[in-house]
Each structure stands twice: as structure tokens, then as C-alpha cells.
Amino acid sequence: MSSKSDIKLIKAKIEDKDFLFDLRKQTMVEHLEKSGLFLSDEEHRKRVDKSFENSFLILYQEHRAGLLKYEENEALLEVLQVQILPKYQNKGIGKQVLQYLFEKEKIIQLKVLKDNPAKNLYARLGFITVGEDEHEYHMERACRK
Template identity: 40%
Template sequence: MNIRFIQATEQDQAYLLSLRQHTMVEHLEREGLFYSAEQHLLRLQQDYSCAHIIWLDHKKVGLLKFSCQEGQLDIKQIQLEPRYQGQGLGRKILQHLLVNTAHKKAVLSVLKHNPALKLYLAMGFKTVGDDQYEFHMQKMSTDLGENIE
């Protein structure tokens, strides 16, 4: 299995908008957040310079937005096409990212009722705060050996 992250371009926006709508709407609405198509597009365009298409072998399978600054890996978004969810691919993608970036701490936020929360907890991310809609989580690089395989 060959996982690659390729920088997203403007030509990828239609794919990524469709992906966002197919993967996020139910989770957002469960939290009471109802976004218009324009609001989804604005969210997609936020931090677009950090957006990468996730490739599995020779197929697009999702989006990963991340940045690594001053030793901190900031995982901004991860979205997998529904047909690739629930098969352990999210774990493999995160493992690949964690192992192949130089960081002291990885951080992310997840909607409180998103099933991905279980994955992050199983991978050793710890909840360090929350707001009305999301848990804020982190994993120290010293924890990298935990829960990787």
C-alpha cells in the first residue's frame, strides 16, 4: 500500500468540495451546524496552502490539511471518501504522517460526535480542551511508539 500526500491545486477544489459535503454534513448537522454550499467552500479554502490530496496507490481517497511549524504538527482536517472509511486507512494515513514529520507535538480538533474521535484516542491523542462543538487533542512525539501498529 503506497500512501502519498500531493499538494492540492485550484483544479482540485471541485473534488474537495464534493468530498467535504459527502463526509462532513452529517457530523456538522449532528452538532447543530447547518452550512450553505458557500460556507463549505469558504471552509475548504481556509488554509488551502496546507491542503493535500491523499493518494492510495493510484487513486484519490481524500484530503489531509496539515502544517508543521516550530516543532508542532497541526492536523487541520482529514476527510476520506466514504467507501474508504472503516477499513483502517485513517489510522495508516495518520501513522504515515506522524512518522514522517519532524515534530515534538501533534494537535488536532474533532467534532464531539464524530466517530473519528475513537481513532484519535486509540492512537494516543489526549483531550486537552474543548469548546461547544469540538475536542482539542494532542499527542507528544515521545508517545510516537505507542499505538502505532
């Protein structure tokens, strides 16, 4: 990310898994349960492990503030997770992280729980709802060159 930003992305390491588990519990349980999804700790840990090689810690002023996990190919980038610790939310961190992804000039797809207010951020940043299932909206942002 740009040097003028207080935000940095660094590759997550195995020793970061406990932080990522705690982050997930702090940021997702409320939204999951509002959606009627009650996950065990084991299920949360499996979600942390899924595509772990594509996990990046979000540092804000050198402090671990969140997670960005994504997969990409030639034309498409799929955001698997963006999670920001509650004490760092509403500081523009999520917006900056997504704007970093926009620089890759690819179609970006993501899913967001229907009860998660992050949907509003995604809509403000140009994502449109292209589908949905029982629990999530499927959103996409066109490539803008």
C-alpha cells in the same frame, strides 16, 4: 509516504477544489448537523479555501480517496482536516496518514466534532483530549522520539 503503502500524498491543485468540496459535503455534513451546525455551500467552499496551500490529496491505490490539511512550525503540527471518502473508510487509510505525521516527531494537535466517530481513532493512536468547546474536542498527541 513509504513505497510499500497503497497510500500517497500529493499537493492539492486548484483544479482539485471541486473534488475537495464534494469530499467535504460527503464526510462532514452529517457530523456538523448532528452538532447543530448547518453550513451553506459557500461556507463549505470557504473551508476548502482556508489554508489551501497546506492541502494534500490522499491517493489510495492511485485513486483520490481523501484530504489531509495541516500546518506546522518548529515544534508543533496542527491537523486542520482529515477526510476520507465513505467508500474508502475503514481501510486503515486515516491511521496510515496520521502515522506519516507522527514521523515528523512533533506535538500534534487537532479538533474533532463531538459526534464524529473519528475521535475513537485518534484516541487509539495516542491522542488525548486537552480541552473542548461547544462543538469540538481539542486533542493532542505528544511527540514520541
